[in-house]
Structures are given as structure tokens and as C-alpha cells.
Amino acid sequence: MPSSTETNNEKQTTKNDLPAYTRAQLALRNGQDRDDIWVAYQGLIYDVTRSRLWKRGNHYEHWAGQDLTAELERDAPHTIHVLDKFTVVGHLV
DSSP, X not given: OOOTTOOHHHHOXXXXXXXXXXXXXXXXXXXXXXXXXXXXXXXXXXXXXXXGGGTTSXXXXXXXXXXXXXXXXXXXXXXXXXGGGSEEEEEEO
């Protein structure tokens, strides 16, 4: 049984266990075209739909439906562990 401190990332053994999505498919989950709000970071796609901070498809200057790897590594005031509370729904190809 997983410990209560295990993150979503640790539950997924490899990217191959996850569905693959293209950048075009990710772009549709921007909070505007569909109800789903997803962002990618380091090849993994996170579902941030339930986050009140992403309700309109953006979070400060960051937009959903995109790979935010470069932006988060450069500009985020928090650590990447903020993504641990979101479900990993796929990987970016």
C-alpha cells in the first residue's frame, strides 16, 4: 500500500504507463476549448482543473494547455513540488 506521503509522480512507474498526448492535444485542455485544464512539466501532464488558481485557464502569467517546463524553472516563486498535489494524466510526446 502506498504511504500517505507518496506523490502522484511516484505512483507512476514510467511514462510508458501513461497515455501519450501531443502538444496539439494538450493545447485543447486550456480551460477555454474544453472543461479540462492541463499543464505539462518535464514531460508529464498534470490535471489542474480543480485548482481555484487555474479556473480561467491561467495562473498569473502562465497559461494552461502548454508545456510550462521552461517558465517554471525560470520564473516560479515556488518549488516544483506544488505539482505533487495534482494527478498526472499523461505524458507529452
